[in-house]
Amino acid sequence: MRAVAALLGALLVLPGTALSAAPDCTQGLLERLGWRFASAAVAVPDVHGGPVCTREDLRQAHAQGDLRATLPRDWKPAERAEFMQRLLDDPASVCAYAMRVGEAARRAARALESNPGYRFSGLQLGWIGFGARGAQAQGWQRTRSLGRGYQPAASNSQALATFYTGKVRSECGVGRQVAQLATQRELHGDASFDTAFDHDELGIGTFLGLHDTDSILLGAHAGELFADGKAVRTSAMGRQAFMGAPGYITHALGRETLDDLNNQAENFIVVDVGAEAADALRRHGGFGWYDQRNRELWELSRQLPRRGVRFFERLLADQDPSLRASLTDDEAALVARMDGVLDDPFYRQFLIFVHPRGIKPIGFHVARLLDRNPRTPFTVELTVHNLHTTLYRRWQQAQLRHCAATGMPGSLTSDSGPGGDAVRGSSTQR
Numbered sequence: 270m271r272a273v274a275a276l277l278g279a280l281l282v283l284p285g286t287a288l289s290a291a292p293d294c295t296q297g298l299l300e301r302l303g304w305r306f307a308s309a310a311v312a313v314p315d316v317h318g319g320p321v322c323t324r325e326d327l328r329q330a331h332a333q334g335d336l337r338a339t340l341p342r343d344w345k346p347a348e349r350a351e352f353m354q355r356l357l358d359d360p361a362s363v364c365a366y367a368m369r370v371g372e373a374a375r376r377a378a379r380a381l382e383s384n385p386g387y388r389f390s391g392l393q394l395g396w397i398g399f400g401a402r403g404a405q406a407q408g409w410q411r412t413r414s415l416g417r418g419y420q421p422a423a424s425n426s427q428a429l430a431t432f433y434t435g436k437v438r439s440e441c442g443v444g445r446q447v448a449q450l451a452t453q454r455e456l457h458g459d460a461s462f463d464t465a466f467d468h469d470e471l472g473i474g475t476f477l478g479l480h481d482t483d484s485i486l487l488g489a490h491a492g493e494l495f496a497d498g499k500a501v502r503t504s505a506m507g508r509q510a511f512m513g514a515p516g517y518i519t520h521a522l523g524r525e526t527l528d529d530l531n532n533q534a535e536n537f538i539v540v541d542v543g544a545e546a547a548d549a550l551r552r553h554g555g556f557g558w559y560d561q562r563n564r565e566l567w568e569l570s571r572q573l574p575r576r577g578v579r580f581f582e583r584l585l586a587d588q589d590p591s592l593r594a595s596l597t598d599d600e601a602a603l604v605a606r607m608d609g610v611l612d613d614p615f616y617r618q619f620l621i622f623v624h625p626r627g628i629k630p631i632g633f634h635v636a637r638l639l640d641r642n643p644r645t646p647f648t649v650e651l652t653v654h655n656l657h658t659t660l661y662r663r664w665q666q667a668q669l670r671h672c673a674a675t676g677m678p679g680s681l682t683s684d685s686g687p688g689g690d691a692v693r694g695s696s697t698q699r
Contacts, residue, residue: 295353297678298668302365303327303335304356308342314352315339318361322507325544327368336361357665363657364509366664370456370656371512371541373683374622377451378540381444382627386436389625390531396474398438399431407431410468412482418474420482425471426459439473444624445515445536446473449486452513452538453660457667461682465667485659492659498650500555508547511539515652516621518634521564522645532641535623535634543618550615560648562610563635567646569607570639573600581639585611586632611636 296306303321319335330336338356340349356362381387390398396417399407404419408428412418421428431437432447439447450471454462470485472478482488497503503510519534520527527533542550553559570581576592583589585607596604611617616632623634631649638647671682 293678294669294672295350295357297672297680298665299353299356299362301668301679301681302362302369303330304362304365305331305337307337307339309339310343311339311341314341316356316359318359320507321361321364322367322509323547324364324507324509327365330365336365363661364507366661367509367512367657370452371509373455374448374452374513374538374540375628376455377448378538378622378628380433381448381451381624382622384433384435386434387432387625388436388438390438390440396439397443400436400438402436407435407437412469412472413474413478418472418478418482420472421468425463425466425468426454428471429454429462439624440531441534441536441624442476443473445517445538446479446486448538448622448624449513449515449654453485456664456683458681458683461667461671465663485663486655487653490659491655492662494653494655495657496653497555498652499557500550500649500651501557503651504547504550504553504555507551508542508544510657511542511547511619513656514539515654516650517652518631518638518647518649520642520645521560521648526644527642528644529641532638535626535638537621537623537634539619540622540628541618541620543614545614546618549613550619556649556651559613559615560646562613563648564646566607566610566635567639569603569610570643572603575640575643579637579640582633582637585636585639 300306309315316338317334317336319330319333321330321335324330324333324335327336340352344352390396396415397404397419398416399409404411404416405422408422408424408431409419410422412420429447429451432451450473453466457465466485467483467490469483470488470490472482472484472488476487479487483490485491500511503514515536515538517534517536524533550556575581576595577583580592583592584604593601593604611632616635617630619631620628621631621634622628626634635647667682672678672680
């Protein structure tokens with residue numbers, strides 16, 4: 270099984286084992302992450318990782334002098350190998366990897382939002398609807414009754430490609446799972462994605478059901494999970510620490526206040542965070558401060574009579590000029606206060622992917638939920654994830670195995686990308 274191979278891979282990257290004795294592979298991987306190495310007549314290494322998670326990209330990190338290490342010229346190979354292995358787990362390395370996760374998350378989200386065949390739940394047989402062709406024909410096999418759980422039937426990458434080009438229906442929770450797995454596909458490239466994960470590690474379905482499986486996201490194979498619901502630690506680390514992270518926007522008051530159960534929550538992954546938004550989050554200590562601003566918006570919205578459908582979405586997100594022209598002076602004053610709240614960089618530059626809305630700033634979702642469930646404010650949470658723990662180690666192992674097999678230090682499994690095309694990541698928020 271591939272899971273056994275992954276376990277063996279984990280053993281191979283431990284210090285003192287066979288693979289760690291090939292420092293060229295480890296150094297090549299570090300150099301692809303952005304590290305620059307030099308040798309000098311020094312007794313101990315001089316390492317400057319820098320606050321990489323606060324940078325926009327590697328170019329900015331290098332311009333600020335990050336990711337530099339000067340090593341003793343007379344080091345023995347074993348000493349160099351041990352140092353390189355330790356450096357893979359340095360916070361600066363994790364943040365450089367997080368930049369790659371961000372690029373992968375943006376590619377995945379753009380592919381998912383560009384598929385008109387991937388739609389929200391409707392009239393369908395089961396929790397996830399694979400249409401007339403059925404799940405098996407589109408690369409998935411059922412693992413739970415009533416369509417509540419599926420896993421890839423053969424090729425992992427082909428199964429995920431169904432959500433890029435096929436006809437599927439699901440609610441936003443499954444959409445988040447698909448986006449998380451698609452991010453891994455983009456990060457690894459198809460060949461590695463097919464071999465680095467077992468089929469049962471890539472299950473999709475109800476969140477509760479995933480806990481009873483080998484899901485790499487939430488099940489037995491998830492490993493060490495990072496919990497930071499209000500993003501206090503993530504905000505302190507910097508913008509890159511958010512990349513690809515899963516979360517949700519949910520109602521603050523009880524279920525009895527809900528008018529639209531389909532919009533009681535919105536599940537998302539983070540695809541980009543602007544510099545000003547990152548500064549604001551760090552300054553305010555995460556999402557808690559913005560939960561209070563969401564309540565302030567909600568209290569102001571309660572004083573405005575709604576006109577037609579999507580009133581607040583058109584008024585606040587679309588800035589509909591005709592709708593704004595119809596406001597009374599008192600209403601315009603209230604809207605000006607709401608505009609002032611939403612002008613915070615967090616609402617404008619914190620970009621999330623939500624199925625089926627695609628990639629939008631979080632302020633759009635806060636505005637539209639004022640229409641869908643006007644009797645409750647909403648709060649924002651990150652959910653537990655293993656992007657920087659288990660999934661980072663899996664990615665490391667895949668790259669080191671690839672190097673050992675090809676004899677090409679510095680080459681990555683994703684260099685060809687899904688479908689064999691060259692990968693060049695770019696941000697959606699600039």
